[in-house]
Amino acid sequence: MPATERPDRWADVYLATIARAVSTCGDYLAATALVIALQTRGSGGFAVAALLIAAAAPPTLLAPLTGRLADRVDSRRLLLVVSLAQAVICAILAYVRPAAVMIALVALLGCGLAVVNPTINALIPEMVGRERLPKATAVGQTANSVALLIAPALGGLLVGRFGLRTPLLIDAATYLAIVVAALAIHTRRGRVPAPVGAAPTPDWSMRRDPVLRSITIVVAAVVTAVSAVNVADVFFVRGVLHGSPTAYGLLGAVWTGGMMLGAWVVVRGRLGDGAFAVALLVSLAGACGAVALAATVSTVAWMVPLWAVGGVFNGSVNVSSGVLVARRAPAEARGRAFALFGGVANGANATGYLLAGLALAVVSPRALIALAGAVGLAVSLAFAVPLVRAGRDRPASPPPPSPPPPQVALAHE
Numbered sequence: 001m002p003a004t005e006r007p008d009r010w011a012d013v014y015l016a017t018i019a020r021a022v023s024t025c026g027d028y029l030a031a032t033a034l035v036i037a038l039q040t041r042g043s044g045g046f047a048v049a050a051l052l053i054a055a056a057a058p059p060t061l062l063a064p065l066t067g068r069l070a071d072r073v074d075s076r077r078l079l080l081v082v083s084l085a086q087a088v089i090c091a092i093l094a095y096v097r098p099a100a101v102m103i104a105l106v107a108l109l110g111c112g113l114a115v116v117n118p119t120i121n122a123l124i125p126e127m128v129g130r131e132r133l134p135k136a137t138a139v140g141q142t143a144n145s146v147a148l149l150i151a152p153a154l155g156g157l158l159v160g161r162f163g164l165r166t167p168l169l170i171d172a173a174t175y176l177a178i179v180v181a182a183l184a185i186h187t188r189r190g191r192v193p194a195p196v197g198a199a200p201t202p203d204w205s206m207r208r209d210p211v212l213r214s215i216t217i218v219v220a221a222v223v224t225a226v227s228a229v230n231v232a233d234v235f236f237v238r239g240v241l242h243g244s245p246t247a248y249g250l251l252g253a254v255w256t257g258g259m260m261l262g263a264w265v266v267v268r269g270r271l272g273d274g275a276f277a278v279a280l281l282v283s284l285a286g287a288c289g290a291v292a293l294a295a296t297v298s299t300v301a302w303m304v305p306l307w308a309v310g311g312v313f314n315g316s317v318n319v320s321s322g323v324l325v326a327r328r329a330p331a332e333a334r335g336r337a338f339a340l341f342g343g344v345a346n347g348a349n350a351t352g353y354l355l356a357g358l359a360l361a362v363v364s365p366r367a368l369i370a371l372a373g374a375v376g377l378a379v380s381l382a383f384a385v386p387l388v389r390a391g392r393d394r395p396a397s398p399p400p401p402s403p404p405p406p407q408v409a410l411a412h413e
Contacts, residue, residue, distance in 0.1 A: 009127040012187045017143045019181030025147035026174030032155030033167035036245050039234050049231050049357025054103045056350040058110035063343025070118040070335030073190045078119050079182035086112040087175035094168035122335035127187050137319050141263035148256035156249025204333040212328055218383040220348040222284050225375040227352030236365035243300040254304055258311020266316040277387050280320040285380040286313035292373025295366050
């Protein structure tokens with residue numbers, strides 16, 4: 001029976017969405033705590049960059065493998081095995097102190113995320129029909145934003161009061177939410193062989209789709225530039241603006257609160273691929289502009305409105321890119337599509353982190369943030385014509401709706 005004729009399984013949608021939100025909250029809580037701990041112990045920008053690269057690199061390096069796993073292996077089995085392994089690894093991380101060992105364990109956690117994310121992304125479109133695309137996308141973005149809203153502030157508070165171990169143990173426990181959801185969700189994919197005589201899986205490639213090719217390039221270029229903020233902002237807020245660990249965490253919450261609003265703004269109308277491409281470009285440019293202006297402030301308080309605006313645009317980026325990937329990739333290759341797009345975005349993050357770690361040795365945090373925002377804005381404007389033209393070349397294809405979109409971290413979330 002076609003996907004549009006199947007009854008919606010909103011219970012499965014909410015189970016998957018809530019479980020991933022809980023796990024995401026734990027991940028960002030731990031990330032905030034680890035960054036603050038490294039900075040407090042006197043580690044430099046290179047150590048912070050190495051930590052962030054360790055988390056971001058596996059989804060990029062493993063994307064060809066994890067995308068095929070998401071399309072071919074039973075989704076329940078993948079989620080169970082990988083999430084249990086992540087819980088054990090994170091518990092071990094809570095009891096180690098050498099920075100090199102911490103970074104290695106964070107890389108292993110990143111390998112798990114490289115499997116879990118495309119698996120869930122590819123699973124959710126099987127749960128609802130195409131007409132619920134805006135709602136399904138916005139619900140997923142909102143749930144992730146709530147998790148990200150809580151995590152940075154909570155991470156800052158916990159590491160300031162209890163040290164690093166407590167937030168890491170909490171993160172280990174949150175991986176069990178995925179385990180519970182995997183057992184409870186009825187919808188499954190990757191385990192049923194194709195019927196005899198069925199049409200073969202299309203020889204799909206992201207490079208052949210002008211819209212997906214264009215958004216992948218522009219997002220990768222912008223994220224490479226702007227992800228430097230995730231390395232520099234802890235030194236800018238704590239060292240230059242003399243903000244507290246709590247203030248640093250709360251700024252991340254402000255950005256994420258804006259993401260919640262941005263998700264619902266962009267899905268209010270019935271937009272085609274061209275309109276979503278324009279929304280993506282405008283949002284990228286807006287977020288980069290907010291980052292560039294933040295480099296001019298003299299107190300943490302002035303960063304609050306800029307981070308709120310940047311978050312709104314970041315939420316729009318996530319939804320617009322998620323809708324375009326899900327609409328234009330065939331159902332049989334959707335796990336691969338999300339793994340590749342997410343892998344490119346994570347690779348761009350890792351590249352930006354590495355460049356930022358090297359740059360902080362020669363430029364100030366304020367100068368690096370200004371440069372990151374300006375370069376990202378210039379790249380967004382440079383891609384305006386080719387991306388809009390690509391959106392007009394081919395109408396949206398009719399596969400089922402997108403899952404909660406892949407998270408594109410333009411700045412501190």
